[in-house]
Every structure is written in C-alpha cells, then in structure tokens.
Amino acid sequence: MSFYVGQDYNYLNAFIKVYADAIQKSQTRADMAIFAKQIDFILNSEIHPHHNFCNVAGVEYETLQHEPQAPGTYLYNEHMYRAARTGDLIDVVAAMTPCPWTYLEIANRFVKQGKNTDDNVFKPWIDFYADMEDDSDSILPQLFALIDREAEHYDQHHLDVVKEEFLKSCELEWEFWDQAYHQRSWHFVKPMKQYR
Template sequence: MKFSEELTAAGQPILNEIIQHPFVQGIAEGHLPRAALTFYVGQDFNYLNAFIKVYAAAIQKSQTRADMAIFAKQIDFILNSEIHPHHNFCNVAGVAYESLQHEAQAPGTYLYNEHMYHAARTGDLIDIVAAMTPCPWTYVEIANLLVKEGKNTDQNVFKPWIDFYANIDDPDESLLPQFFGLIDREAEKYDRHRLDQVKEEFLKSCEMEWDFWDQAYYQKRWQFVKPLKQANQ
C-alpha cells in the first residue's frame, strides 16, 4: 500500500463523519441557516489566506521547479478561482462578500492555521503537504458524493458550490494526484517512526476539517476573549 493510500484509509472514518455533518447535509439538501453561511465564509476567507502563505512556504522547501509550479498554481487558484463558492454562499445568505473579509479568527480557525504554520516552520516538505491535503481531499470527496447522489440539481441553491468542487477533480488538472504523488515520493526518505508523525499531522487536519464545519454551523466564537477584526489580509 502506498503511504498516501494509508493516509486516506486512516482518514476515511473522519471523512464519513464530515459527510454526515449537518452543515454538509444542508448543502446536499439546499437549506442552511444564514448565520452558518456567513460565519463559514468569514472564517474560510481567513483560513485560505493562511493556506496561501503555507503554499509559499512549500515553495521555499521545494527542490525542483516542477514542485514549485504545483504550489504556485494553487496560490493562483485560491486568489482567482476559489472565490466562486464563497460567492455562492454569500448570494444565498444575501450579504456582500466584501463585508465578510475582515473577520477575526474563531478558535477552530486559529488552531487549524497554527497547525499548518507549525508544519511550515518546523517540518519538511512532506509535513507541509500532509497538513494541507485533507482540505482538498475532503472537499472533492464531498462534492463527488453529492453529484453521485444527484444533489446538484437546478433546484438546489448550492449547486454552484457542489459543481465547483466536483469539477476541480479533473484527472488532467487535479491537485490531489500531485499531492499524493509528492507524499509517496517523499515518504521513501523516512523511517516508520517519522512516517507515523506525518500521518498524525494528516489526521489532525482531517479532524480540524470536521471542526471547521462544526464551528460554522454552531457559530463557535471565543467565549471570554473579544478579538479585534482583522486588518487588511
């Protein structure tokens, strides 16, 4: 079994829980509270800003231009394409996207961002990719399942969201085969103990994906701290 296959097999139970989460089920059925949608967009904008910075760190730790190109392309994707699912949620919620771009990090967002930053600061390239892969992996799996179940109908207000993440799984363009291939290549350099550390990083990100949906659905904010709104990001 390839190491990437070992990772996704270990993460499958968490993915199953994500799929059953009421937020994801709300996307499937076309009904979600306005507060959950706006909370999600504000936090995901924050999270994706961190994602861009971690991609830049991956470029610094890459040894070939081919690897650098993978991460550079993904920076462009976040900046210029991944705004579309945000617009879908905002349109359904009836709010301007720009109004949600300066939210302070909620606790779950802060933890997830710091988890990725830690991989970038202290880890090797495999650590960074392992910490980042659960995000695209779970989203593609969710979208593909919803398409398979016929949830992307014209009557579903979240059809643009579903179609967006299902369509990024194009075999010629998909990020996931590149990330999994990079993980498998880099895994050959390490012993079992080190690979178990990488696996833990991957699984922590999987769990934080679940928590990201959960904090948005229930709008989990700081209980005792009142953080300031973020400055321009």
C-alpha cells in the same frame, strides 16, 4: 453561511502563506509549480464558491474579509503554520492535503446523492469542487504522489509523524465545518473586552 465564508477567507489566507512556505521547501521547479498553481487557484478561482454562499446569504463578500478568526480556524491555521515552520516538505503537504481532498469528497457525495440539481442554491459550490476530480491537472493526485515520493526518504518514526499531521488536518477540517454550522466563536472574548 456568512460565518463560514468569513472563517474560510481567514483560513485560505493562511493556506496561501503555507503554500508559499512549501515553495521554499521544494527542491524542483516542478514541485514549486504545483504550489504556485494552487496559490493562483485560491486567489483567482476559489472566490467563486464564496460568492455563491454570499449570494445565498444576502451579504456582500467584501464585508466578510475582516472577520476575526474563530477558535477552530485559529487552531487549524496554527497547525499548518507549525508544519511549515518545523517540518520538511512532506510534513507541510501532509498538513495541507486534507482540505482539497475532503472538499472533493463532500462535493462528490452530494453529486452521488443527486443534490446538484438546478433548483439547489448550492449547485455552483457542489459543481465547483466536484469538477476538481475531472480536471486533468487536478491537484490531489499531484499532492498524494509528492507525499509518496518524499516518504521514500524518511524512517518509520517520521512517517508516523506525517500520518499524524494528515489525520490532525482531517480532524480539523471536520471541526471547521462543525464550527461554521454552530457559529462557534471564542467564549471569553466578549467578557474580556468589557474590562479593557
């Protein structure tokens, strides 16, 4: 779990920066507010599930905030950075949306399976993300509506690119979880260090 938290901390730092890029690409204050709210959510609320995992693992949260990026984290971050550097607002949002969407889906699956019981040490994590759907100001409907709205201004070729960005992020989400489960790191970093 500590491996996951260290990597997620890295990922969320990139997520904040890409949301800031989305603010720059926004044409309305309403859109800017969506991304500003998400930055605030990450900085001030999303630390709670991290603390839950750290408590279960018996490690201090602060000790995991300087972990180097593992390969999957690096690839996912670079995917989002590229969307922010080269794409329009729709590209950025398409690359960002799978993260909150998949977390909500995972948490809801656990709820449907009855795994959010008081004796489950992960109940706070499950409840935190499952509650996103009940929030009247939930981010997901806003992000999907923004994608739909922006899609009206693009041709089919660009929309195919947007779809690919979204699906790549879905794949990278899966890879991120798999990387954490297997605690996968760089294969050649340690051998390279001995020759320095």
